[in-house]
Amino acid sequence: MKVWTDDAEAGLLDRFGNRGSTFLYLAGSLAARAVSVTMPLRLPSWNTEFGLLPIFEMNLPEGVLRERLRLAFAKATGTFDDVDLLGIVGRSQVGRIRYTGDTEQLDEDVPFQSVDEILARRRDDGLFRHLLEKFAPSSGISGVQPKILVRDDSALPRMTDRLSESHRGATHIVKFWEQNEYPQLAANEYFCLKVAEKCRLDVPPFRLAEDALALVVDRFDLRPDRTYRGFEDFCVLNARRTDQKYRGSYETSIMKRFAQFARSPHLGEDLERLFTLIVVNCALRNGDAHLKNFGIVYDHLEGDVRLAPVYDLVTTSVYLPNDSLALTLNGTTKWPAANALQRLGETQIGASPAQIREILQRVRDAIWATAEEVRAYIHDHPAFAAIGNRMLQQWAEGATHSLQMASA
Numbered sequence: 001m002k003v004w005t006d007d008a009e010a011g012l013l014d015r016f017g018n019r020g021s022t023f024l025y026l027a028g029s030l031a032a033r034a035v036s037v038t039m040p041l042r043l044p045s046w047n048t049e050f051g052l053l054p055i056f057e058m059n060l061p062e063g064v065l066r067e068r069l070r071l072a073f074a075k076a077t078g079t080f081d082d083v084d085l086l087g088i089v090g091r092s093q094v095g096r097i098r099y100t101g102d103t104e105q106l107d108e109d110v111p112f113q114s115v116d117e118i119l120a121r122r123r124d125d126g127l128f129r130h131l132l133e134k135f136a137p138s139s140g141i142s143g144v145q146p147k148i149l150v151r152d153d154s155a156l157p158r159m160t161d162r163l164s165e166s167h168r169g170a171t172h173i174v175k176f177w178e179q180n181e182y183p184q185l186a187a188n189e190y191f192c193l194k195v196a197e198k199c200r201l202d203v204p205p206f207r208l209a210e211d212a213l214a215l216v217v218d219r220f221d222l223r224p225d226r227t228y229r230g231f232e233d234f235c236v237l238n239a240r241r242t243d244q245k246y247r248g249s250y251e252t253s254i255m256k257r258f259a260q261f262a263r264s265p266h267l268g269e270d271l272e273r274l275f276t277l278i279v280v281n282c283a284l285r286n287g288d289a290h291l292k293n294f295g296i297v298y299d300h301l302e303g304d305v306r307l308a309p310v311y312d313l314v315t316t317s318v319y320l321p322n323d324s325l326a327l328t329l330n331g332t333t334k335w336p337a338a339n340a341l342q343r344l345g346e347t348q349i350g351a352s353p354a355q356i357r358e359i360l361q362r363v364r365d366a367i368w369a370t371a372e373e374v375r376a377y378i379h380d381h382p383a384f385a386a387i388g389n390r391m392l393q394q395w396a397e398g399a400t401h402s403l404q405m406a407s408a
């Protein structure tokens with residue numbers, strides 16, 4: 001199939017050997033056409049023995065969405081591997097890469113779906129199934145939980161209409177959940193994102209459905225002219241497959257790796273944001289902060305490379321009481337005490353003890369203020385009480401254990 005970057009052809013991707021794939025850049029392409037900061041233009045092909053190269057695997061649906069697509073399309077293709085899946089969702093993806101058949105032109109025409117309708121309507125299983133069915137083939141987005149990409153231009157008042165005729169790509173991500181397995185997951189993520197926002201981290205606009213069964217997030221890779229920015233997650237930067245997303249450490253696989261690929265006058269600021277985000281994950285007891293839940297963004301492959309905005313924050317320990325870190329810190333996946341986070345900050349961003357104390361205090365204040373909002377929401381939404389109260393417990397434990405210095 002053809003691989004496109006920023007609306008131009010970049011190269012060809014094909015199956016290779018028994019189970020692998022190969023990618024070849026188009027002769028004479030510009031360096032800026034490259035598909036990843038990890039894969040510069042070159043004459044020889046880029047090959048892998050197994051599956052797809054990380055940048056091409058990055059947005060493949062996992063979990064429920066993948067299963068839905070397999071059921072719908074496996075009959076037609078006979079088999080169903082990653083290349084088949086990319087052939088289906090490749091025309092509408094997170095980030096700046098698109099895929100089409102080798103004789104096709106780009107055609108990113110995602111159906112319109114009112115975001116307000118999703119947020120306001122009390123949902124029965126019917127709407128959930130309908131949305132998943134309708135949008136799954138244009139949802140090139142990773143993750144285990146069911147989610148779709150939708151287009152609602154009207155919900156983006158800051159957008160110009162100039163290019164709307166040629167750019168009809170998705171504008172929002174709608175996240176649903178397996179209600180029996182993870183009750184109240186949408187509200188859980190909603191309040192965790194609130195904490196991040198109060199820590200002055202960069203969080204895209206997000207809204208919780210009235211019935212709390214869906215979370216709608218604006219795409220942070222969408223530019224005002226409706227083209228898309230480059231986005232790469234840390235599986236790609238670490239040359240790992242998706243099934244290796246829980247491998248690595250926060251020190252090397254996240255912080256050092258970011259410093260290796262970041263390029264901008266704001267490096268110091270971004271490193272502090274990344275450190276703060278790791279602190280937030282620990283304090284909120286999010287055991288799912290794996291390699292795919294951090295990313296970089298860029299407008300031009302050879303220009304500034306910045307830390308991606310925050311996404312996918314959840315207090316997972318309310319569902320898995322024995323949950324722990326997704327990656328190691330200081331050689332262990334145990335929730336860190338404040339002094340371990342202090343060491344991380346001192347060694348990875350060169351911050352002074354006073355600066356680190358200030359960051360930890362900022363996170364505590366944010367948790368404290370958001371806890372008030374959680375209490376108010378519990379008051380008005382009794383169905384959230386069980387999970388909400390467990391979240392408050394986990395946050396209190398996290399704030400004491402991971403944010404409070406022994407000497408403070």
Ligand SMILES: Nc1ncnc2c1ncn2[C@@H]1O[C@H](COP(=O)(O)OP(=O)(O)OP(=O)(O)O)[C@@H](O)[C@H]1O
Binds near residue numbers: 312
């Ligand atoms: N606001 C956003 N804009 C653009 N891309 C996003 C945004 N939020 C998330 N993504 C992309 O979508 C992917 C899936 O989203 P998310 O991590 O929230 O889902 P998830 O199913 O909860 O993931 P997991 O499998 O880690 O539990 C992310 O890894 C990232 O690549």
Ligand SMILES: [Mg+2]
Binds near residue numbers: 143292293312
């Ligand atoms: Mg995720």
